[in-house]
Amino acid sequence: MGTVLQFVVLGLGLGAVYIGLGSGLLLVHRATGMINFAQGAIATWGAYVFAELRNTGTLVFPVGSVDLGEPPSTATALVIALATAIALGFAVHYLAFRPVQQNSVLAQVVVSVALLITIQALVVLRFGPNKIDVESFVPGGTVTLLGAAIPTRELFIALVMVVLAALVWCYLRFTRMGIATRAASENERAAVLMGFSPSWLAAIAQAGAAFVGTVAVILASSLTGLNADYFGLLVVPALAVLLVAKLESIPVLVVAAIGLGAFQSLIGLLVTQPWWPVWAQSGLDQVIPFAVVMVILFVTGKRLPTRGATQQIRLPDVPIPRIRPLVAIGLVVAAGLALAFTTGTIRFGLTTSLILSLLALSYVVLTGYLGQISLAQSAFAGAAGFVLSKASVDWGIPFPISMILCALLATALGMLVALPAFRIRGAQLAIVTLAAGLGIERFIFNNYSLSPPEGNPIADASLFGMDLAVREGRDLSRLAFSLMVLVIVAIIVWVFVRVASGDMGRAFLAVRANERAAESSGINVRRTKVIGFALSAFIAGIAGCLIGFSRGQLSAESFTVMAGLQLLAVAYLGGITTIGGSLVAGLIGPLGISYVLMRTWLDLGEYYELVLGLALVLTAILNPVGIAGAVRHQVEFVRRKLRRPATSPPIDAPRREEEASHV
Amino acid sequence: MADAPLLSVDGLTAGYNGVPAIRDLSLDVRAGEVVALLGPNGAGKTTSLLAMVGLVPLLGGEVRVLGAPLGRRRPHQLARNGVLLVPDDRGLFPSLSIREHMRLAARTRDTRREQEVLERFPALLDLGSRRAGLLSGGEQQMLAIAKALLARPKVLIVDEMSLGLAPKIVQDLLPMIGRLARADGIGVVLVEQHIELALQVADRGVVVNHGRAVLAEDAAALLADRDLVEEAYFGAGRFADHEAVGGTA
């Protein structure tokens, strides 16, 4: 009993972070209607500033730094770090959130994901990739209770965070600004009509959220040290807690946060028991938040509050693709030639780009066409790759069949994740899929009994006696493999074009545009969503298998949640509504050809993520159709210019002129 | 009335995505005056009101508020200057209490003003801690008006006050608005479906149909010639081909 209590209290440290991030998320959601996936990363920045001040006496800014001579006192460092956090909160509002306030939910999710990538990349660039130790200024010690030594540090930290959460509660409850924030979340137009500026309310909320979160991370990092990836992704359980609190109730949030922290700590205790199966030792603490989220959403899904938009949101255009044989053949031949005339890392980069464009295509299907936001695509790909290792090595299933089977498994997984999409949409679906992705990552890829640290080898492919292996002797990138990838990508793109231009693609677009209207037009919305998720996961699964083949083994780091977020980033950047966009995404994707060139020629590989993140913030704000869309607009513009002087058919002429005079 | 209008709308054309929902509407409102904007659903009344406070962009024409053009002033700045719109959803926050609504409405805390306003709506006095979402339709409408009055309006624009209210309640509420306007020198624009009642309260009436003003007259004249209103309202051919008629001012 004493040990149990001890572990419960140890879990308070984690619970305190959930309180800090969760109450910030709640505040921001109340003020903007948006979910800030970068909440953890924002809080981490301030904590790094604090740690660096105390460790070296350097005040680090995103660009440049000031050497203060010797480390300032804890109190001074704390004040500076928290001031930084507040400034960061304002910056986040005015530079990222406010510009997309009237955009689609997708643009809003993408902006905060982009912020997450940007800040994580900045942290690594400015503070180094390694975990850094943080001085523990929280009074330590233990008290003995029920015969167990109970650490007081965790108790103290949890207490501080509960008090801060109570302050947030008081703000929303009793101050005029806070009441206005709640009011605006229920009826933004009415709040405007009463003289309140939603933007100012949101700026205050962002600053407050950054403050509370930073306090939490500073306190908690004194227990564990600072690690950007770890704290950045603590936003996922914090989001789970937020959903439990129905995005509204601070008291429920506090209880749920402490409960989840304690529960995860207890699982840590449980899995060390001798009777506990070895394969289930790792990742359970991440699977549980996902399970919690799923249950909550199924019970209360429709009652979660969403903010009514003040005006109709215009979604980016989705052109219906047509097969233009000449263009298609030209592209395939060009790609084949590019592969044939390159070698080594360049060819490998090109091949990786081809595979990445498939992954991006899976986003095009799901997000571009069906309008559903999934952050679990890399997990689908990874799951397929994981099984491929078993299928190709342990079970000896031959090549094309093994790949298709594994992709079908990913398909099944995708259909499972489609279930919550019956009930929820938009950013909340993004939360669920993110939690699912993290669960799969921790439970399968980071689980040593399932994925041994020496790797899961994947047998090389061969077909009718043709050796399709990626390596042979010193050739690290064989042409045969690259051409196989090209053929597979071409087939899948062709299938996609057929579907997208057919009845199914039209049904996808209808569901994306307006579920109610689609339903009243006879479309089975649920079935359509399941089909969309299935198709998208299948494509992701094929891509996962190809990544596996290209590495010769399943590499877990290719399929982490962060890798998945980066992929969403490039897919969006390329243009999430078109095939052209997915091809562009492949070119600029992580480890793709642009990355290889940036690293080998410009030696700028370490800035890749930062550039990606910033470019994505800008794209989400300025140009929702992505690079491919922008190019297409330009081409159309030029074509129209060229066509203008030509004489139009006589019947159409008067009407055109009339139209032109209106423009 | 020689004083300058508080709200002056001249040739207003407004709509969504560049498609006008109302074309060429003109009207003036002076202190203590009530103007009724009448017409069937979809005629463009609500769009006109939203355009007057800057919530829908103008496609043409001019709106002058408190002597200055609408220009680039944001809707919340207009509200702070005393131009208050009570929208057709009543502009309430379901989970906030009456007291919280009052708190939001008054920029500085002024208990005397609050008492004064609440005394005009005795039904609200005893319900201070009740959430707006739990109030009856009539009580909600009273709260919406009380909230607007608390902000010391110079121009009060009320959209579809009678929506979902029993006729009896409307018969009490509408004349009260008229009395308040005269007592406090507020310029009022009313959008109403209840023509008869609205015209009894108003000084002037403007009837819009199919996105155009089809009739603008003194309220008494409109009341006296009911057929004229009915024709305009039910969209008879007699008015369909008329040019839009400006305000009488």
Add this chain to the structure above:
Amino acid sequence: MSDGLHARELTVRYGGLVANSEVSVDVAPGEIVGLIGPNGAGKTTFVDALTGFAPMTGEIELDGIRIENLPPHERRAAGLSRTWQSGELFGNLSTTENLLVAARSAGWTSLARDVFGRRRRNGRDVVGAALEMVGLTDIADTLARDLSLGQQKLVGVARAAAGGCTVLLLDEPAAGLDSMESRALAQRLRAIADAGPGILLIDHDMSLVLTVCDRVTVLEFGKQIFTGDPTAARTDPRVVAAYLGTPTEVGHG
């Protein structure tokens, strides 16, 4: 043979509010029935209840089959089709594509059909008739969101009719139209009804309703206060009172 729509005693409650109270409406094939009443009377709620978008009690029979327990898309498949007050077109799709969404089914089998099947050269073969019916052939390839409000309303009607239906429920198709467009709409509606389907028409444009409808039902505060001949509705004192307010001693009676 088609038997039309029979809705019996539909009641819709939202919390304590009774939005529809035992409303019964019949629409026979080829007939245009008007559903009118002041704002907030519960007309749209009635259409929502009929089509499965509002919780209701009561019976709905379409062509002799009870459909009140079916989900919305199956009611559509059964032949009960509707438009929306706010248009609700698929803005990113062309007029033709909008109609095709309603006319073509999309399920697992269509996935295979899409990939391997022969492609029709032109979707207009399928929905051309519906387009012609509302006179929209010249804007067949325009994106829905680039259409004028009047055109959008017509496309909404055509989409509801595409693929065939027994009864069309039209929620304010004339709201926002100018008087000329409104008159054109009346002719189209008559043509549609003459071709077979029954129409339930909600509108505020009294001249449209009174000229085109065979019968009207008037709602006020969720209750049916009148059902019968359109000209009789215009002079019925309760209907006039519901619309223009109870005349008091100040006004003319």
